[in-house]
Amino acid sequence: MNSPPETPSSAASDAALLTAHINGDPHAFSEIVRRHRDRMWAVALRTLGDPDEAADAVQDAFVSAYRKAGSFRGEAAVTTWLHRIVVNACLDRMRRKSVRPVADDELIEAAERDSPLPDQTVEREVSMEVSAALKLLPPDQRAALVLVDMMGYSVEDAAQVLDVPSGTVKSRCARGRAKLAPILSHLRNRSDLSSVSSAKGAELRDG
């Protein structure tokens, strides 16, 4: 039997904190929450596109993680494990609402319908457009795009979180991007994005 460290220092690793929590340290889990709540919030908010739903999902996820800490196997990073719980909480909510995939013309119509009010800042405007567009994707594609394109995780990390092969993550991202392209393409011409995206486009085109 391996005995874990009794008292984690302030710079304790996530794994040490989780062990301390399992052993009854009443503050260890709060520290884990403090460290990761912003990222978990971002994932849930972007995946669900609704602050109330996201708050419920993140709360469910943290409470579940609190209770289920004993089942953490230590094979993955604690952050991966937390992400997985949060993403699954989100997917679960989306599936219960039975979001259906929609056709391309519906996507465009909906994006226009949901387009933001003119008195908002550009940043918020883009953010809302993106949110509205993401909502039109099937849950699996949305979750993959949030992790990879929005949160900047590697395909491999996203695959671990989603518990699917890397190839599946790539193909969900590809299909998701293909659906979003007609809706978000007008944002390409914004000065702050166009130079980057055309360079990237050239890079992709030239292999």
Added chain:
Amino acid sequence: MTGDTHYDLEILAELAEGLLDAGTATRVREHLAVCDPCGERLADLAAVREVLAATPVPAMPVGVAKRIEQALAAERSGVGVLVEDAPPVVEEPVRLGVVADDGTIVPAAPSRRRRRTARRWAMPAAAVAAAAAVIGTVTVTNLAATGTGSSLLAGPSSEGPQASPSMNAALAYSLTQSDYNYSAATLRQPLSDFLAPATIINDPGDVSKCATEVRTRTKRAPFAVDRAMYNGNEALIMVSWRNQAAKQVYIDVVDPFFCKPIRKATTGSW
């Protein structure tokens, strides 16, 4: 060379992800080199990634962070269950979900924990008495009816004359199966609340061996054993007296398969 057909966004997106086989990828690239509309579409795809990456990621609002702290504090103090029954202290009931082993969330309501609590308390004391089984040498009557729990143990306490590791027959405990999911927080509450109302069962065969092992290892003789869960894992909760008059107990939590401790032994109350 390239035909007149253009490639749709999905093919182009797969090209960008390296998902196409070499032959197809080459054909699409050759087409892209001479086809402006397809080149545009590829640029649109790249723009999607850029737009998504450039979308700001907000921090968790203070209100949400507070709500989560409250939910976890309730969980810690073991009153997480009660919040739903009591007048709301947060703006909405704490919703409970359970993560299965594969990481999926089992829908919240009604929570397993709450359901079990309700069912346990709904069980009439007479039914518990009727279901009572006696294990070992000591006659145990009705756990639920004692209230204090002090009449429970007529036999060996940990200091008792019979408490020698070699005397397996002297090991007397009530064996219950609550299937309750204990946590560090619930172990700090009076354990008779959990064990006394639980269904008393006959030893399926593995418990007495494990109880003896624990006793040999710890020199503590459990007077109550509950087949249950600990943080989601199957567990045997073994309770032995530390100070019977003061209703202080030692709690050993071991796995039912290898009888190894799942957590450090701790002290609690009965």
